[in-house]
Amino acid sequence: MQTIITLPAACDFHIHTRQGVLMEMVAPRIAEGGVSLCYVMPNLKPPITSTEQALEYKAQLERLAPNVTFLMSLYLCPELTPEEIRKAKKHGIVGVKSYPRGVTTNSESGIESYAIYYPVFKAMEEVGLILNLHGELPSDADQDICVMNAEEKFLMHLKQLHNDFPKLKIVLEHATTKAAVDTVKALGDTIGCTITIHHLQLTVDDWAGQCHNFCKPVAKFPHDRQALRDVVLEGHPRFFLGTDSAPHPAYLKECAHSCAGVFTTPLAIPYLATILDSFGAINCLRKFACENGKKFYGVSEEEGKYREITLVKEALLVPHSYSFDESVEERRGSIQLPLELILAVFTFIPARDLCRYLSLSKALRYEIRKIIVERIQRKFRTGNNYLLVTIEPLDTYSSGPTHIFDLMFCDVDILSLNTRFKINDKTFDNSSPIKHVKIIGRKLQGTERWETILHNSHISIGSTWLSIFDPSQTIKNVSLHVFSPFDLKHETTYVSKGSLTFKINLEPESIMWWNSNIDDYSTIFVSNMIREFDDFQSLIVMSLVEEVIVNAGVLLTAIEEKWQDDVESVVVEDPED
Structure with missing residues (x-):
């Protein structure tokens, strides 16, 4: 390799800049990676389906990264019309992205059939918008479709679209197979193709069992990678860089069901x-x-905020992870919880302090829980739409060792949020006498399993169904499976949001409690509860809660040291945030 390479501005024709606080972390780093122009994907929540949404999103990105040129796209959906296509063209929108339903991140609104979109494609062909295709079919065992052949089986649709709209520019995104390369080369000048950096490096052996290399489409066989390399070596004019850089919080990558995406920006x-x-x-x-x-995109030099870049061949330390800058960190404390999501915070006392905690008086345990709640409230600085689950002993239960799971409604001013809680078919508001729901966990004799048994007539055995809703909004549902930390069976929780139901698996390896080597603190911290929502505001809130829980052991020690006979005389020195 040359020691020094000077290049004109580099372009990334496939990037995910996300939204909210995650966008604030990603956008400023685009220029750090040497890119001056990028084509932004529209798969947000909700997706970018109108010109107004795209322009607003572009303005947000430009405020965060003023030295980068952003080309915007729309999300192909039934609401998109030929009229909107013509409007988008007038306002500088570049293309429309098609996602097969359910194939990749935020593709729930994706397409199932192209036939209904032919009027849209015709309008795109007429005005010069580009069609970007995520070239995979959804997995279907009955049709012998899986992640390893989903791209190849999609190619017939690319050929059909090109045949029906020969003047429409189409880009097959992030190609991973020799079949895709050969097809694009054969179809002619209106068909282009992006290739990611990581697909030039990885094969199936690199992502199988290695979460940080997992993406969609997955890397394929060595001969497929060689085909990608060969077409780059050839210098083929219709193949170009699209990083498909797709960031996720670390704990959504380092888990049993890893999110798809490689962050390279x-x-x-x-x-x-x-x-x-x-x-x-x-x-x-x-x-x-x-x-x-x-x-291929017809981008002129005058359109971009281009700058020359220089590469120097020398060692570069790659960070293990990327976090937020100080300005973002400062805003974390005042983040607003979205009303449409009730957070479930499963918190248990640190492992090394558990026995000591259980031996304390009921009044002291209550004081500990109250202080933890107060710390969470101060961190949130917002309405308290969450539950705090604590563990309590029940000494008088006749069947053996038992613990109570105490679901504390921490919303002390429910009416101010115009919100009611519903447990099964019974509704509770600020005037309801119940503010705690207790579930008893009982160890089964002769086994290491625990079960949850009935304690309150409004709670069904084994689970609690909760709904939180504002009368002016659509009802949002949450289902929480309450279980003992000593229950070694595989547990499943369901979360419903609107008409969508997500299945979240609580795997043993994701629960610190089950690792005997971890003695710092034990928290059943159900981060997976919200992973399918991809709502980074909620993710930040969860991380704030985690900070509070880490300090629970310090709080416990402080209270115990200062505890006197009279509960009212207790003064607790709150640890520093």
Whole structure:
């Protein structure tokens, strides 16, 4: 590899900049990676389906990254009309992205059939908008479709669309197979293709069992990777860089059901240069990353905020992870909880302090819980739409060792939120006498299993069904499965939001309690409860709660040291945040 390489501005024609606080972390790092122009994917929640949404999103990105040119796209959906296509063209929108339903992140609103979109495609062909295709079919065992052949089986749809709309520019996104490369090359000048950096490096062996390399579409066989490398080496003008950089919080990657996506934005061009150099294609860097995509999209030099970049061949330490800058961190404390989601915070006392905690008086345990709640409330600085689950002993139960799971409604001013709680078919509001729901866990004799048994006539055995709703809004449902930390069976929780139901698995390896080597604190912290929502505001709130829980052991020690006979005389020194 050359020691120093100077390039014109690099372009990324497939990037996920996310939304909310995650967007605030990602957008400023685009320029860090050497990219001056990028094509932004529209799969947000809700998806970008109108010109107004796209322009508003673009303005947000430009405020965060003023030195980057953002090309915007719309999400293909039934609401998209030929009239909207013409409007989008007038306002500088570049293309429309198609996602098969359920194939990748935030594709729940994706397409099932292209036939109904032909009027939209015709309008796109007429005005010059580009159709971007996530080229996979949904997995279907009956049709012998899985992640390894989903792309190849999709190619017939690409051929049909090209045949029906020969003047429509179409981009097959993030190709991973030799079949895709051969098809794009054969179809002619109106068909382009993006290739990611990581697909030039990875094969199936690199992502199977390795969550950080897992993405959609998945990396395929060595001969497929070689086909991608060969077309880059060839310098083919219709193949160009689209990183498909897709960030996720670490705990959504490092879990039993990892989210799909590889985050490469902050190191995009250095990473690309390194990979190209590894198979003798460094001389293709300029065409692949700087020229081919702009020519295919018809982007002029005047449209971009371009800057020359220089690559120097030297060692570069790749960070283990990326977090928020100080300005974002400062705003975390005042983040607003979305009313449409009730957070379930499963918190237990630190493992090393559990026995000591259970031996304390009921009054002291209550004081500990109250302080933890107060700390959470101060961290949130907002309405208290959450439940705190604590563990309590029940000494008088006749069947043996038992614990109570105390679901505390922490919303002390429910009416101010115009909100009511519903447990099974019984509704509770601020005037209701019940503010706690207790579930008893009982260890089954002769086994290591625990079960949840009936304690309150309004609670069904084994689970609690909760709903939170505002009369002016659509009802939002949450189902929580309450279980003992000593229950070693596989547990499943269902969360319903509107008409959508998500299945969240609580795997043993995701629960610290079950790892005897961990002695710092034990928290059944159900981060998976919200992973399917991909709501980063909620993710930040959950991380704030985690900070509070970490300090629970310190609180316990402080209270115990200062505890006097008279509960009213207790003064607890709150640990620093």
